[in-house]
Amino acid sequence: MTSAPVTEVRTPRASRARGTGDLPPGPRAHAVWQTLAWMSRPGGFLVRVHARYGDPATIRTYWTEEPMVLFSHPDAVREVFALPAEIAPAGQSWEFLRPFAGPHSILVIDGEEHLRERRLLQKPFHGEQMRALSPIIGELAGAELATWRGRVNTLERMRALTLEIMLRVVFGARDDGEFARLHAAVEDALAGVRSLPRVLAMAVVMKDLGPRSPWGRFRLAVERFDTLLYDLLARRRAEPDHEASVLSLLLAQRDEDGNAPTDQHLRDQLVALLMGGHDSSAASLAWAFERLARSPEVRARLRTGESAYLDAVVKEVLRVRPALTIAPRLLRQPTPIAGRTIPAGVQVAACLWLAMRRPDLWRDAGAFRPERWLDGVSPPSRSWIPYGGGVRRCAGAPFAEMEMREVLRAAARLDFRPARTASERARRSMLVVVPERGGEIIVS
Numbered sequence: 520m521t522s523a524p525v526t527e528v529r530t531p532r533a534s535r536a537r538g539t540g541d542l543p544p545g546p547r548a549h550a551v552w553q554t555l556a557w558m559s560r561p562g563g564f565l566v567r568v569h570a571r572y573g574d575p576a577t578i579r580t581y582w583t584e585e586p587m588v589l590f591s592h593p594d595a596v597r598e599v600f601a602l603p604a605e606i607a608p609a610g611q612s613w614e615f616l617r618p619f620a621g622p623h624s625i626l627v628i629d630g631e632e633h634l635r636e637r638r639l640l641q642k643p644f645h646g647e648q649m650r651a652l653s654p655i656i657g658e659l660a661g662a663e664l665a666t667w668r669g670r671v672n673t674l675e676r677m678r679a680l681t682l683e684i685m686l687r688v689v690f691g692a693r694d695d696g697e698f699a700r701l702h703a704a705v706e707d708a709l710a711g712v713r714s715l716p717r718v719l720a721m722a723v724v725m726k727d728l729g730p731r732s733p734w735g736r737f738r739l740a741v742e743r744f745d746t747l748l749y750d751l752l753a754r755r756r757a758e759p760d761h762e763a764s765v766l767s768l769l770l771a772q773r774d775e776d777g778n779a780p781t782d783q784h785l786r787d788q789l790v791a792l793l794m795g796g797h798d799s800s801a802a803s804l805a806w807a808f809e810r811l812a813r814s815p816e817v818r819a820r821l822r823t824g825e826s827a828y829l830d831a832v833v834k835e836v837l838r839v840r841p842a843l844t845i846a847p848r849l850l851r852q853p854t855p856i857a858g859r860t861i862p863a864g865v866q867v868a869a870c871l872w873l874a875m876r877r878p879d880l881w882r883d884a885g886a887f888r889p890e891r892w893l894d895g896v897s898p899p900s901r902s903w904i905p906y907g908g909g910v911r912r913c914a915g916a917p918f919a920e921m922e923m924r925e926v927l928r929a930a931a932r933l934d935f936r937p938a939r940t941a942s943e944r945a946r947r948s949m950l951v952v953v954p955e956r957g958g959e960i961i962v963s
């Protein structure tokens with residue numbers, strides 16, 4: 520584990536907190552070191568901070584402009600999720616996504632506008648409409664896993680599969696040409712922000728220093744992607760899609776005045792789904808392979824096809840290795856949380872990673888044990904928060920679970936073992952945490 524050297528240097532950021540209230544204790548190491556630990560060993564960093572400073576604790580990284588106070592106790596987490604948007608706009612915590620997400624994206628807006636957008640965006644993810652999408656997802660998953668032989672980097676393969684699902688099932692890409700063009704453009708846009716040095720370079724200097732700078736390259740890739748997406752929208756408007764896709768449902772949306780969505784609006788909705796749903800699903804699935812590879816008895820029971828057990832495996836993967844470690848909100852005014860006043864100008868975050876592995880709440884918290892969901896002792900479900908909570912809770916959760924179920928159903932038929940026996944540690948990749956060696960398995 521990379522330990523953050525302890526220095527007494529305070530970053531200028533620390534002084535941005537405003538008004539009454541003190542920040543809870545936290546590491547005094549410079550933000551550079553905390554950022555490195557946060558990126559390269561996020562799990563270990565969070566656990567260490569919790570062990571040393573308790574709950575809540577304050578960290579300072581370049582990930583956000585402001586210091587961040589982490590909460591993991593269920594009562595405090597509930598208070599964070601219940602904060603109204605006027606006091607704690609969550610969209611502002613993801614402000615750095617705006618250049619790709621777009622100005623109307625659900626990810627970066629707050630308040631009434633956000634609630635309106637959410638009502639529209641969530642519709643396709645419920646009931647019959649969503650269940651109609653599961654056979655095609657099952658087919659795509661089966662076709663992908665049928666090609667696996669020998670050493671497989673499951674993170675790479677799950678990125679490919681979840682992107683294919685996203686483009687075919689959500690964006691409704693029809694023929695192979697349409698799919699291939701969109702695919703190349705998305706890969707290009709995402710490649711720029713996936714590697715650690717590039718994310719750091721962009722987080723520190725998020726400005727355009729020409730087309731060869733990381734930020735400049737990223738902006739160009741986004742422009743290319745937008746051009747293709749607007750072409751696709753024009754084609755679908757001219758010739759509606761008869762196959763089930765999320766885009767065909769989004770095209771049928773009407774606002775309160777009966778207006779159809781604009782191209783810009785649809786573009787921002789699709790990109791929100793892509794940004795919210797691609798890396799998070801791929802990371803969760805790679806973790807599923809990383810855990811399953813080391814749990815032959817779980818794989819054996821999965822093979823029986825018992826659907827309650829499949830659900831339990833999905834829940835347990837999301838508990839023990841949540842793809843997102845925090846759900847942050849930016850405080851606009853001093854606010855009491857868990858009995859102490861947190862000053863304005865600070866990020867407060869429900870720490871999903873810590874909440875789901877608190878030893879006082881979860882028996883054998885670090886173990887991957889899907890049976891815990893079935894053995895009659897009710898687990899502390901209020902602390903099972905892989906999708907965040909409140910009005911910002913993951914808008915694609917039903918889709919994500921359906922996707923995981925389909926892939927794991929197909930995986931149950933495979934015979935595989937870990938490439939190396941030691942468990943893989945977590946590292947950060949863009950917004951999610953992934954297994955450091957890519958969830959490598961050997962398929963026989």
Ligand code: HEM
Nearest residue numbers: 795796799800803843846906907908911912913914915919
């Ligand atoms: C296992 C996979 C996934 C995990 C672990 C996950 C987790 C999360 C989390 C933690 C949040 C932030 C919640 C908060 O701040 O309280 C979020 C937001 C969001 N997710 Fe997911 N997600 C997953 C898959 C998906 C998928 C497949 C989609 C779309 C198809 C999606 C779309 C979104 C959107 C649009 C938001 C923003 C919601 C808002 O701001 O109102 N996610 N997700």
